[in-house]
Amino acid sequence: MIEVEVHQQLRAFLREQGEPYWAHHLTMARLVARALRLGRSALIQTGAPSGYHGRYRLSYLVPILMWQEPVILVATDSVQQRILRVEIPRLRQWISHPKPIQTSDRWIGCDYQGIVLTTPEAWLSDRLRGEGRFPAGIPTIIDGVDDLETWTRDHLTTHLHTPDWEALMLACPSHQEAIRDVRIQLTRSLFQHPANPYECYLIEQEERDLLYALQRTLHPIPRTPSPLPQPWKLFFERLPLKDELVWTTIERQSGQFSLHCAPVEIASALHPIWAQQPTVLIGGALDLEPEATIYRDRIGLQDDLTCLKFALDRQEDVIQLYQPEGIPMPNTPQFQAAMLGELRSLLTASTSVQGLSVILIGDTPLKAQVGSTLAAEFGSRVQVERTCLDDNGILIAGWEFWRQHQSVLPAPRVLAIATLPIPSLEHPLVAGRVAYYKQLRQDWFRLYLLPEALSELQRAVAPVRDWQGVVALLDSRVIHRTYGAQVLAALSPLARTSYLDSSLFSHAASNPWEN
Template sequence: MFCSPQAKLEVNGLKLRTILTSGTLLNIWLDNPVIEVEAHNLVRRLVQSVGNMDWPHYLTMTRLVARALRLGRSALIQTGVRPQIREHPYRFSYLIPVLVWGKASVIVASEAVIEQLLTVEIPKIQGITDADDQKLPLMPIQKGDRWPSRDFQGLLLTTPQIWLADRLGDNQHFPPHIPTIIDDADNLEQWSRDRLTAALEWSDWTLLTQKRPEWRDTLELTQVRLIRSIFAHPANLYGCHLLDEEEQDILQNLFLTLTQPTESTTTSAETSSQRLDSRWHEFYHQWLSDNQLKWVEVDRAQGSFKLYCSPLEVASALSPIWEQQPVVLIGGALDLDKNAPIYRQIMGLGDLTCVKFTPDRQSQLIQLYLPSGIPMPNTPQFEKALIEQLRTLLCMSINISGLKVLLVEDIPLKGKVAAVLASEFGSLVQVETTAISETGVLVTGWQFWRNHQHQFISPHLLAIATLPLPSLENPLVAGRVAYYKQQRQDWFRLYLLPAALTELQGAVAPVRHKQGIVALLDSRVTRRTYGKQVLTALSPHVQIDYLDTTWLNI
């Protein structure tokens, strides 16, 4: 067969270019989708063996991850769901391409997810391929805190805390250029902020005094001055406050004393890190960094405090690590926009492939009750109207099987709601406990629900008192808002609203499994322009502004 000097052929679905060079034909593969096809087929066999996975995008995501591995190009995938902590079909969609690919790779996930992958998902995949007599590549799989060896060509599973400590530090326990998949990227900003936060506990002062007894007087005098200043601040619900100028000056003078060598305490060859123990050195290093939130947590009962120094933004610290290897970031709801511009800005991410899956309307639809006429949350009339709405919702649904969850963040209001409802519905009403019946009523704040929702059955009813916008009364929130203002950036659009929408979508996710009811009792959704974004975040839903007994009896 005669070939032109440059022609494109397709063989078994694989594209190649044939080039005539010095009388020799060279075949160069243009787009080899073998990995994608094999992973796709394996996922289909998995579905056939285990039945419906209750998520429509697993095949598409499988091909996307396989392509990212093959091309070495970073990707960001929004699955559209916040799964139960241990299991969800989307994890097969990144695990199978890695196993089919059979080369060096890293999966970053929580301890619970890693345990699930090792004990359930991977054996299940291997069982399917063994049954089909179509073996996966012999690939070593290990869990650890560092790359096993220079010639290791397998899969390493590690936690976000370990991986971030390596990438943000100087350990270099993970070689560069190894494709890395990060699961639950919704929490990546908080993981990074936690890693970049330095703290000094009350006991650290005692330990340093024991290490350097010549500093005893200086340390004790500084502690006394700090206690007087810190405990002069009024108490608040958050148990913390930002360090004021006087307190920062006290600490700054202490650090100058501790880090300057003197003839009586140190030799000229001894560095400040050698004079200080690791925690003091880490805190001092963070203290000297730019754009730091410096604050104190107060224990008034014990008469002690804990100092913190954390970054106001994580993008500058994270942006260099994305260049070290291709990454596939997988989260449930990272951004309303499919290209995730706000999330990418917050995380310091550059150009990468972005994909956003939306919840399936047939299986993930929720019934959204959004009443009109409820007073604004910051008015005196709101409390009475809220309790009346919650009471009515429970009266209409209390005899229906299924958990009812009432999300009330304000601590005094949460207590009053629980007391009023318990007086009518008795022991069915419980406050922030996992020991509750499947037909009970759980009154809880956002943090408890976020941390424990995987321990409950999917709720029949989720009633939300107010949107989870971070409160400006929280000193740490106020400090970050002040930073955005100083940078002349839109602090509401870049910080408060994205945080609220992420929290909201995560809280509602379990209700979607039962196609249950979400009652959103915050009238700002209908009276503020950002309400449209809130409704978009809750899609797909069927909205109603009156109580429908047919809904409550589903």
């Protein structure tokens, strides 16, 4: 059987390399091989978020190289480059099967028996829009499904920018005056919204009515061929749907705005595609439970499939968690001063550790205030959301910045988290999604806010595990709220302390692979 052959080949390869490898390679490789043989879908959680750690990739590359039938591998461009330049050349020297590999946004041909590497954008576009570029029935591996919801929602989002208004006037020259009037009225209405840190706002009913009126003017006879440009056609089709979020982003300095429309939930869009081929979905930390029930609900993956979750190594992947007691709750006036005091103590105590220190703050005004305060005390070592850092620098960043740049920055020896990355209800898009869950009488915190926070948290701490470094969690809700146990479970394995001294940083002082 293919499982036995894969197990033997991979084990021999790992022994020959003589390097410290991921402990679950053989188990995962057998599971992928079994999925290929049986044509049965599988959902695998590797433990570490896939965007940062690629150590598991040998586990699916060996089976798809040895499998004698065609396979589609869906991965981002950066992952593809790693696979093609590093992983595949090493395996080619060991595995004798000369299976062809090509990178493409469509299937190569009906007789092709090799591997096609494609991007999530290309594959999702084909599956969601029925473009027919990839035939059904070919086993498909999707690497990095931690981001599957984001990929899908981005693909399904319709955008209307300033050039689209100009294109609309060119397409409907007899209605240029009406188009211009609606644009002026929208501009006046949208710029009356009070400023917020996100510079985005849900479209209100008055603004919807302006768009409805424009639609009736431009396309007065429903269910007839539309003369409108495709972005406008898609936007008007989705505007009245109840499960769509419609919002605007504005640029106050230039006086311009953009309109956006995206589905609140993506499960209904993704559900039909899982029946089209056996799919192995591989992610890092998708759900606290091995069956990943909440995650599967969110991506419409309800079919019978194999689910497996690997645990992190309790010795190699442990973090030192500093969790002080007595810090005020984040929504109190006393929190900022207490947090700054802890950050000062943390940075002072960690002077014995050479390397990057990172402070994660989700609140935009607070992030700037903390940056200014600490820069006055620690000098140019402190930088706010910059990638050019000293060897012993202090980076203050938001969650999104850290997620986007952590793969190119040094692994931090110290990571301080001011507050949990629970999406803020003050963000209009978050409020819109919460309103949708409330409308369905569903538990919006358990099904949306908490899973988002745990996923973000696990991604953020992943680099720290390379050095068994220190994570300081300054959000006292972990202590006082019932969901605190789930937060700690997401951070495990960990060694927890509420006492701060220099001995806490002894594990982070040297590379664990050098021991």
